[in-house]
Amino acid sequence: MYDFNQLRSSIPDGQVLLPQDEGxxxxxxxxxxxxxxxxxxxVKPTCSKEVSVAVKSAVAAKIPLTVCGGGHSSSGTSSSDGMVIDLSNMRNVKVNPAEMTVRFDGGCLWEDVDTALERHGLATVGGVVNHTGVGGLILGGGHGYLTPLHGLTIDNLIWAEVVLADGTIVEVSEEKDADLFWAIRGAGANFCVATAFLSRAFRQGKVWSGTLAYPSNxxxxxxxxxxxxxxxxxxxGHCLALGIGYGPDGVTHGVSAIPCFQGSEEDGKKYFSKLLSIEAIANNTAMMSTAQMNTLLNPVFGHGIRRLMGSGNVTMPLDCEALLRTAEMFWTFCDARNGMGKSILALEIFPTDKIRAVPQDATAYANRGDYYDAVTAFGWEDESLDADVRQFNRVICAQIRESNGYRAGFNENxxxxxxxxxxxxxxxxxSPQDAYGVNFMRLRELKMKYDPHNIFHKWHGIVERAQ
Structure with missing residues (x-):
């Protein structure tokens, strides 16, 4: 049994919590x-030096290690039966309006970044649910409502401070350790703990947005x-999110739409006139800041229940009959089980030109294609449903890809x-090949350089975990 008392003395400002401790x-x-x-x-560090101490301690104790930023992953990657490095005490944000940049700590939520930038009339590409952690989204190559204008989070990342598997603290950018900077932009959780980021910021006025709810028909x-x-x-950069789910009662089938228009309300209503011509049950569209827009999905994705997510993708034009079959498949599964009324299937429909303008091998992220993401998000409370939901999630994601999606690798040439x-x-x-595609071989080589003992292994691993 490892004695963590010495670790406590080495982390003077942070916290080291054992099962008997308050908090x-x-x-x-x-x-x-x-x-x-x-x-x-x-371990809840307050700075990169304390993160480094924690990493070295976990390696010395030969116990599994993982990192928790916002704790939003439904894959379980932010939890461990070994050591968890919880970055929630590291949430500083500094905006530089003159240089049009924002620096933020690895424990920030997108709410922290959004609200800080909004005070200066700025915004950056972030998540569409503002209680998501910044680190997980960025390191995997995240996108949001501003992606049609500015690309992925990683395409706007200028610099990052990271802690490596041996505890070394390094700064990475196109000029400093470019290989590692390439790797963390899409596969970052396999290489390091990211303790700070510097991203580009952009002038951003109010947008016309909000949620429209409709009957399922x-x-x-x-x-x-x-x-x-x-x-x-x-x-x-105008975009539209479509949702297939339930009404507020958690029983009635419903569909929804979130439009985003970069301009005035009058022009937004003209642009989305056909959407507004569909009779809605509820309509809360208005002019709002992008920070406010990033709260629209918060009620659907609240904390406190069991969650599971997955991804498919759809090519355009949408096949209406195929999507109706998918919706019925979704509703039939959820209706047959108690407490599934907080589940949703969503399509994120926005121009992908900015994503595809960056070459597939320019960053580790390998999902730059001409299609839209389909997101499954199941919510329930009964633990006995866990395996059932997980299996169905695999089935419906595969069905979406087969009926209306892009088939990865279908063109062997x-x-x-x-x-x-x-x-x-x-x-x-x-599998590493399915996750990283053309970038897998380079990632494997870099993994052996920066993390040869596979300390960071919890998220779509690049190599098999060492025994």
Missing amino acids: YDASLRRWSAACEKRAAVV KLPDLVAVANELHGRHNSE ESKAPVGRYINIEADSI
């Missing part, structure tokens, strides 16, 4: 209650709108074909 149980809580584990020790109308919008030239998976939200571990 330990609270530190285990995650966005998905299904992902909580009893850790041997939870309006799904064909929403599909028609989505297909019509896809056919337009859209260089202004295209050596740099995208992988067709948004690995940030995958609950199941994916």
